[in-house]
Amino acid sequence: MARRTLVASATAALGAGLVSAGCGAVQGTRARRGTDRTRAGLVLRLPPPTGPYRDRIGVAALYLVDRSRRDPWEAGIAVREVMVSVFYPARDVGAGHPVTHPVTHPVTHPVAHPVAHPVAHPVAPQMSGGAAEVFRAVDVAVHRLPKKGVDWGATRTHAHTGAPAEPVRRPVLLYTPGGGDARTLGTGTAEELASHGYVVVTVDHPGDAGEVEFPVARAGRGLVRPTVFRGDPRARPRQFRTMIDARIADLRFVLDQLAALAAGRNPDAAGRALPAGLGRALDLRRVGVYGHSAGGTAAAQVMDEDRRIRAAVNLEGFLDRPSDTPGREPEPYPVARQGADRPLLLLGSEHFPARRELERSWSALLAHGGGGTRRDRIDGAAHWVFSDYGALAPQLQGAGLMPAEDRNALVGAIDPAVSVPRVRHLVHGFFARHLPVPGPGR
Template identity: 30%
Template sequence: MRFFEIVLLVFNILLMGWILFFKNKTQRSFLIGSGISVILMLLHGIIEGMRWAMIPAYVLSVVALLLFVVRLRSKSRQAGEQPARKRSIVKLVLLTLLTVIYSAVAVALPILLPVFTFDKPTGSYKIGTVTYDWKDDSRDEVLTPDPNDKRELMVQIWYPADAKAKGKTAAYHSDANAFAEGYSKMFNFPKLLFSSIGYVKTHAIENAEIANAEPSYPVLLFSHGLTGNKMQNTFQVEQLVSHGYIVVGIDHTYSSTTSVFPDGRVAPLIMQDIKSITDLDNANEQWVEDAKFVLDEVEKLAANDPDQRFTGRMDMNHVGMFGHSYGGATSTQVLMADSRIKVAINMDGVLYGQRLIPEEGLGKPFMMMSADSSVENINSTTEGSPIDMKKEVLPRFANITKGGNYWMILNKTTHISFTDFVSFSPLFQLMQGRNIGEAYSLINDYSQDFFDHYLKNQPFRLLEQNIGEHPDFTILHD
């Protein structure tokens, strides 16, 4: 919860108790109490922005003001008969119950639907960001009925910014309404529950000057999960950028939560009819081609950026890729398909795609990160599912660590532990077996250690030192 939300809620709960249970309230005290409540509500609205989850708190601010007006206009009451004691006790119980219910609802709504924040990145760099709309005229868009449509992608680049960089901080989502609609379809929950994402901010500064501390920076492509989006791993992207990486996030149009183009067009999520593992393998090839196309465009920026931001500043000899879920599978596929990608991390992605890991291994540095619950699912036979995980998927994992690669399994985690989605509500966090902050730290520390070693030629700090079983994770390595 945000600062003024907390202050307003606490004050209004105390104000409600005072109104209901304290006698001998003067007009002056009513004026002060209702006035403070309204002022706090206005400050909250102006500074933080109002949202529907705070409606119970707003209602009490208005009720307190109305009670003051009514009290001001009412005539002095004459002394009368005192109510029966039994009636007073019933009234007290009802008032107490009303206070408890109001307080519970008023506090629960903004807590369950928070305006969450991202931890401050630990690196020495600030973060800059810029967004591009790139169209691949060589490829038809196969997910729309219009035969003239070409594949068009929204791409966001995060990069190290100077320590003195200042400017507008980027919102988590460019169009809160469109993404709330997308999340509603993605999670199958009412759209209203996702309206608070419009208030979530990042640490990235729009169009900031790139840092001059290093002549160039390694480049990492990021591919989201099926129905996810390029911002879904902001907790990880910002951390990597603060330590000297340029991260290029791809929205895989019509397979992402939503894509919002600069001219206002919205490409919604289109759920494809998947009937077999072959369907998933074939569909993934479009994502592989997306990554190759984006890498082509990044090379153009590195050679001659019209804005002169990235010209000569992207180290195209040290390029890696990482992704979550279906995007993790894409990272593995691109590592095998494109010589420009030197290293890759697959975060809890089933190994879908047209290329299988060879018996001798990938021949390039690779790291698999998995939730223990996902590994358990892969090792089981699912009744009624179009894909038999144990029979069709498990064999694909046999060669992950061949050739000296790594497989890290995080204990007490789930598929969404690798994304920001866990932060959307404490209800999602309750599904995890551990504190999500601890999981984020492990993901960030070990992914950075992996990339630092292979793209920056730094010695391992963690991976090689922690091979084997540990309370929080297991690292397998041939």
């Protein structure tokens, strides 16, 4: 679980993961030479993907509305809304045809000047503008990030907005982030998996997620919806159960909407156009799920509940829920009580502060054996190494903007040249064994 203490005026949390290009260790003056700056500060970079589709990844955001459920966090919202990003191998991300954009004169009052720019599918930002503002207001304090000197909204992904999908049916992987975190904190791993031929759907859980920006307004919320958390949900048993139950329901609903997309319908509730061929790229007979922290809890349990999911990765999420009765032991989730009957990877870090509690819940599941459950650990790492912070925090330290003790508490002292490839290798390797992508010509 993300252990947060949020002030009442806070409006959210979000990831801006990065590492210097090439994912090497970023130290001292070398980091300063290898990064860019804008007027607003340092521009951080996500590590590039390494798979065969690394130069042609597409991305699309979908706004999904479940009218059969009320929002679990806000009584004034009569439906359940979910935002997702879909990363996929693209058929083409080329420059396309020249288009005309109005350009404001840099000195005088705004005047439109038609200028041709050959842009068809621009590279997407990691965070939307509204999300970046909320991130700057909250997560900087929550995770002891620099209060100034960083342009949090300038980070770019390696994925091209709206690029046409390659017309090949591919395994689908769902990602659910840590408690209180937004889906963007998992951008690096999502791009890596997409570069190896998967369709990856990163899911925001509004009300839980630090901040979620929507394409349209709705009664009961603004365009950017902040988290309701004001502390560690695991210390509040009812809130923790609501969080995990809502995430499981969200993931199952997203699978329903992907089935509609694969059938040729547009599930986007705002009616926005979809990338060409996106629905035809989904092979929903081969679905996996992975998640970090609370997302790891939800990933393991949703596989237990939904037979459509064939494999899952739990990145340091508890497999029990705290009791309402003080002093009573936490109650294992059904997946821990019964064991997993499909492949499940439990992946932890060496310096997770709650290792003893985590071990208790994982041991209950592992005692059952069978089902292909295995576990591994990232030595020298801390809890957020599984998110984009694994690449972000070392870059901030190398630029002289984050002290070593804060970086180590967040992701550990491990070099990102080791940790980023290690996390990617373990997650991709697991899914490659159990949900292999189609070979050439298939």
